[in-house]
Amino acid sequence: MSTERFHEIVLPLKDKLYRHALSIIRDRSEAEDIIQDVLLKLWDKKKELSQIENLEAYCYRATRNLTLDRLSMKSFRKTETLDMKSFELTETTTPQTLFENKETASIIEQCIDELSETQKSVFQLREMEGMSYKEIAETLDLSQDIVKVSLFRARNNIKSALLKKDSFIKENKYGKRTNR
């Protein structure tokens, strides 16, 4: 692969790969560092890249492997909750809803963190990247059935956590009223 082709095909994937790494490691600077390493490694063997059938899937796998390596090497603690800047942008939010949204977001993140690595990656590729089941299967080297099952479990785990939280809030509100 020529330098121009590398710039045309591989480099535009950088943000997608970054989001994928970020979904696993949940640390922006670390994820950025990983993507730089991945892209430089790909650059070093750009001659071999033209022989690869599904280059995007290959790049995703390279990113995923390096991120998981980094995660196990540093025994990275996923304590950082991605900041909620986007939640703050919605027009209808008030300080109260922002607080509730932050809390809800952290619940979603906790749920995602509790998923298996496969479920997490399947969820991320479907929800954030809008990939088809076939594309996810190719990217993660899994069967389409496993992809569907993983996504089903991931969505339903998050759903039950959100419903639990909602009923907890309602109970609290109801409790406060009765106390009065």
Added chain:
Amino acid sequence: MEREQIDKLLGKYWNCETSLEEEQLLQQFFSENVVPDNYKNVAPLFLYTHNEQKEKLSDSFDEKLNQKIEERQKKYITIKLFAPALKIAAMVAFILALSFSGLFWINSTKKQHFAETYNDPLAAYKEATLALDKLSLALQKSEKASLETLVQLNELNVDWDFIDSLNMEIYKNEEEIELKEEQNLKL
């Protein structure tokens, strides 16, 4: 979107039966509209995923990456440029080593076994004649000595015929003994 439609889509969504387009519709609905109260529990999920899609590398990333790529390219170019030079240098070194070892080998085969130790030929000639004189003297002495021994032997007047007859007797005696032994064996 109608409430019924949302309910239907949500049901399909939890069962993983929605298409990508339908999922996009749900995301749009929950992120762009004022969410009705009865969906407030699940809305944050769509808002969350919608916002995660906006995550991007920092602005300085491209600059840093290009810098690193340029560094690598420079290294690659220097190696590429110097590769033929290195090849030539290796060839020259090989040829030099080969020719030097050849020269040494030729020199070692040409080496004289009798080295010239005299600068003056006359002195060498003198030394040579002296050595040869000594040798001839020694030979003359040994010749004289052997002649003298022969003379002395003659002067001893040894009776050689008598010594020969003694020898013959011994020989005869031995033959007789052998014959007797053979006969004894036959008996």
